[in-house]
Amino acid sequence: MLDRDYFNSISDLSPFEIKDELIKLARIGAEKSTRTFLNAGRGNPNWIATKAREAFFLLGQFALSEARRSYSDPKAGIAGMPPRDGAHERFTRWIRAQVVEETDDDFDIEGTPAANTLADAVDFAIKRFGFEPDAFVHELTDSIIGDNYPVPDRALHHNEIVTHEYLMWAMCAGRRPDVKFDLYPVEGGTAAMCYIFKALKNQRLLNAGDTIALGTPIFTPYLEMPELEDYGLHIVRMSAEQEDKFQFTDEDVETLADPKVKALFLVNPGNPSAAAMDADSMGRLVRFVNERRPDLMILTDDVYGTFVPGFESIMGHLPRNTIGVYSFSKYFGCTGWRLGVIAVAQDNIFDERIRAHPEEMQQVVANRYKAMAPKPREVKFIDRIVADSRDVALNHTAGLSLPQQVMMTLFGLVEMMDDDKAYQRACIAICEKRFRNLVEGMGVESDPGPYFDYYYGIIDLEFWLRKYLGEDVVSWVKENIHPLDIPFRLAEDHGIVLLNGSGFAAPNWSARVSFANLNDEAYSEIGRAVRSIARGYVQAYQASKGEPITA
Structure with a gap:
């Protein structure tokens, strides 16, 4: 087994970089035994919409x-x-x-x-x-x-109308705002993140040294990108805990009271927590913004919203404050299509704040767009995102590939025609069955509630050891076991790849599991493997105390 010094040397790496070593160890372990190599660290679903x-x-x-x-x-x-x-x-x-x-019986049609x-x-x-x-x-x-070329460059006329209506279901089924959003179809959620970060910087809405809040746990790039020299942002964490089913408390939301916090970035439902904001958590945040921080900019990444019936995005409650991001990739099994969309309400605080810049700064920002508009100050924020995605000079060739926009249109139309939501129920059922298999394999009980999307999950050994065995065992494990021991032991001893939860600002002694990309029975095996590792820790604790080995 690799030692603590090695773990310390790689602990700052992204979990998506650490996974390469885990895959190597898991493959070697599987080849030396009869075990099957199982990679549950990927988020790519193993089904497609036909x-x-x-x-x-x-x-x-x-x-x-x-x-x-x-x-x-x-x-x-x-x-x-x-x-x-x-x-x-x-x-x-x-x-x-x-x-x-x-x-044709051969093709079952x-x-x-x-x-x-x-x-x-x-x-x-x-x-x-x-x-x-x-x-x-x-x-x-x-x-x-x-x-x-795409004309209009931001979004095809009919595709924008269709996709807008689809988003009102996908992101605002439980709360449809009475506003119109401008959309920018982009090359997946990945491109959306890059374009938005760049545009916020170019519009001087976020500057080096500014502070942003992240709703954690969160998808790793939101932790890593702000700290790049390109942006130089400071991060404070609005941390939701498993004890609260990953919902934001009053204390969590109070993090936003500091006027230095310029923006809040969310993934809702969470990755890796898989928890959507419930009514109380949503109401708490909405009231806080309306009453105390109406100037707060919000970015919400709602890729997994379609896995929660009646999902409510913060963009439905605070449309003026919010940039919405959605990707078709997970729900429709189309990560290779690279289909995403950025949504900004036509009445928004981003345009308002740009107009409120001091005159000298307004002139600097406007000069950036003088080659594409006779009145560059009047270029809308959403159109600045489009232009910045092509470094302005190539704005005339901006826009998502047209065949991709057609695929987006058809995905949206077919879903809207599904009145019974048979496809949605089937997708959720696939993930939920795998979740149940994992929990049963671990030998624990878990009722995540109606706001859980079942796409990912956090296996928090600290939480489960505390719940079933007490604080003494937890304290010993934290003193004697490095958090990365969990994913590395899973890989080396069981041929299983999970990502370390710490890389997502989740609890240190946790791992992220994807319920989307392996066959159902694999999750029973993963659950048993996690249980075996926990049993090993308990036995080591008992041996250190001179107690009989009972685990």
Whole structure:
């Protein structure tokens, strides 16, 4: 086993860097035994949403037929661009021709469900949003071909409307605000984080030496990025504890009372806590901001909100203060598609604070955008995010890839057509079953409550040892065991990879487990392995005290 000095030397590394060593150890251990290598440190789900994808790939075939309509040289393999006029009528006739009665047992299909899904999605959008049929179908066909730059560059017209409505369900199902958000589709939640940090700095809304609060535990980049020399921000933690089911107390929220705290960054539901803010915690934060910190800027990353029925984002309660971030990757099993979106209310404090800058600073900031607008001071904050994502000079070629925006549109439409929420219930059921398997394997009881998303979980050995064995055992473990011993022992002795919780500002003697990326039975095995490690610690404690070994 690796020693304490080694653990101390790597304790400041991101858990996503430490995992490489854990994977190496786990693979070696698995190869030397009959154990299966199990990597539960990844967040990539092992399921995919099929209906929207089926519609997407079929739509591509129609789009090619449309492109050949304007020009076709089959020998050279060249076609033109899809025409707009009459696009919907041609789409309707083309879809009708795809519907057949035969079945193919080899592929378990009946007729062409993709054609039905695509036709229903187009019809649903036209009726729900009042789209002009030719314009909407042309946006889909021209975009899936990918023959143009994004126009508008921030978001395609129809995609923004569809995605806005989807977000009102995904992020504000329990509290839909009566406001309009401007959206910027981006290359996943990763790009959203990078673009927002950069824009806040460029607008002088966050400057080197400023202080931000993080709702912890939290996804590691939110801990690491502010401290880069690019930003030079100070961090205070608004720490939610497992004893409170990771909800913010009055004492936690009081962290924001210091006027030096310029912004609050949240992941809701949490990664790795998997807990969404409950009504009390949400109300506590909303009242505090409204009554004492109306100037507070908030960034909320709500990627896992779709795994909590009736989820409420802080952007639904405090839209003026909040930048919303959502990624399609986890819910639809599409991390490789890189689909995310930034949402900013049209009435917001970010534009307000930019206008309130001293004249000298306003001039500096405005000069950044003078090549893209005759009145650069009037460029909205959301459009500054777009421009900054391309270093302003390339603003004219900004925007998410058009085929990606079509995939986003179809994911949103198919979900909105699912009145029974069969897909959502199925996704939650997958993760919940795996959670139950893990808990049973550990031999503990756990009722996380209705605000738990079951996507991740924190295995907090300190919490469980204290609950079942008492403070003496906990004190001995903390004095004699390095926190990184848990993930390294899991890897070396059991062939299992979990990430160290300390890297997420979670309790030191904890590990993060993903319930999304392994088969159901693997979680029973992980639970038994964790139990075995805890038993080993207790036995070591008993031996040190000269007590009979009973664990």
